[in-house]
Amino acid sequence: MKRRVSDEQLVELVEAAIFVADKPLSKKHMKETVLQDIHVSDQRINQAIETIFEHYQTRGVRLVEVGTGYRFQACQSLSPWLNMLWQEKAPKYSRATLETLALIAYRQPITRGEIEQVRGVTVSSNIMKSLLERQWIKVVGHKEVPGKPALYATTKLFLDYFSLSGLDGLPKLPELQSEKLDQMLNDPSVREPSE
């Protein structure tokens, strides 16, 4: 027989669980662990999360949903000051790394060859290795072409790192001016159209 808890107790439990968990906590994981003996509907869990979310709106710490679940993080406006807590500066990523990561994020699943095609240069093995090691990308399959190259995609940890709940949270890809390109191809000043 599952126990029943009041809304207040549920809020307390969910809040504490998210704080104590060593990584973002998903609703599914909550139900499998801290809430396993408790009779509670998804709707009530959502309500509890909403209550906690509202409660922290005026605090230095906020509840956010990222790729793998919910976590608390410091209010971003405080970051310049919080940064002073650490001696080490946050790592900077090279343009090559960022371009490779951007291509995987927006064009996934994508092969290394396809990345190289767009960037016009070979992608160094170190870049792929470090992205794989950081678990921002993973191999999701192999393309059915000669050589069966690996297809790469971003992971949920990538979303966690950039504090996104989904890929749709990424900035919009700048639009290609394909219309203008077509126009240019049909421009009579470039090519004499034949009658």
Place this chain on the structure above:
Amino acid sequence: MTDVTSPIPPLAFLNGEAVLEKPEDLYIPPDALQVILESFEGPLDLLLYLIKRHKLDILELPILSITQQYVRYVEMMQELQLELAGEYLVMAALLAQIKSRLLLPTHEELEEEEDPRAELVRRLQEYEQFKVAAENLDKIPRVERDIFVARALIEDTEQSDESFPDVELKELLLAMTEVMARAKQFEHHQVSAEALSTRERMSMILQYLGEHTNPVEFSRLFSVQEGRSGVVVTFIAMLELLKEQLISIVQVNLGSAIYLSLKLQESS
């Protein structure tokens, strides 16, 4: 009125710095070349730079002047014997090919053929798209730099035996009274008050502890036959040894037995 110059929109960004003035030509001081070369992410990036530098649109790809500049640039790099990635040379060849095709008169039978620049323009556009996307990706807040995860730190109480709680003085005194109480029962056996040296007792304790590999229980160090004064001397000797950090005293739980052991010397 002072002359107010309207802010000039930068022509391009080189290493994050705005290039405001249009350079007269492509002359780049040789020592700067290496730095510049490293800042380009390949031939497409270099081409984009050359195009933007001249305030030109990719779509109006002025193949003649761009090819000229590009080739001059590549030649310079080779002159300086900088190792040039093969991709740069492939691009030089492609540009030359496009140039020659544009110079050729159009043949009737080739009317369906697309503008030779089209493929390169498409690639440049696509590359620019992801170049901007990468810059945007770098700007969005990320953990370590802009986001600080707030998390409760859980002390692991079941850690190794290295982290026994410190023994509180009152615990030590409590154990002492027990020994004293027991000593009292033997008081009538006390024959003569031998002069007891604390220093000597300290040595005895050290020797005793040295003979035992395992920590020794507190009460075992006392010899009740010595009576009250003997117990006191032993206790003072213990405190002295503790103060000099020659021994360590541990207690697993509050109220449980207290153990003494030699303090392990840090091996250098």
